[in-house]
Amino acid sequence: GAVVSQHPSRVICKSGTSVKIECRSLDFQATTMFWYRQFPKKSLMLMATSNEGSKATYEQGVEKDKFLINHASLTLSTLTVTSAHPEDSSFYICSAGDLKRFTDTQYFGPGTRLTVL
């Protein structure tokens, strides 16, 4: 099956610093990737849609200048949390779907747990 990886799996940073999270599709190409955020005991909330070669589409209430998304290739999307604060601490998850092979299904990365001190 399709595999999506994320790096790092866990990161702790100081308030005010920036953190970059990578999402890779390992065995398929993904023109679109999705970034979700999940708080403890809560469901996943879609943050943005990452489109290869074009600007990301952000959900209402998500600050695009704070959560920078770059989708530079068909296998890599990055999410950068800029000037992180403790309230940004969360579980960040990406997903991707290979529309050529796996229509109608999304494959998720293992998630990145961000802790901002």
Place this chain on the structure above:
Amino acid sequence: DAKTTQPNSMESNEEEPVHLPCNHSTISGTDYIHWYRQLPSQGPEYVIHGLTSNVNNRMASLAIAEDRKSSTLILHRATLRDAAVYYCILFSGSARQLTFGSGTQLTVLP
């Protein structure tokens, strides 16, 4: 967006079948019914999906009501590793993103 309704939690005994219900009364004709599950501290995992007919795979079976307003995910023999939050999601081909509801927390008792 069409929404789904699931029980907050369910319990099952190990090695017994589990039937996880989902109501989606406002489903449209182009909506696929998807099921994902999420184990603690992991990303969601695809389980199964269908449109109108019942579906089977190595993980589970999906039973879809004739009017498509409800569906049931069936785990034939629950194991402790099946303890997870199960999400029933309607997926339209025109919108590539998934919208997660609150899901059902399945507890499997030894």
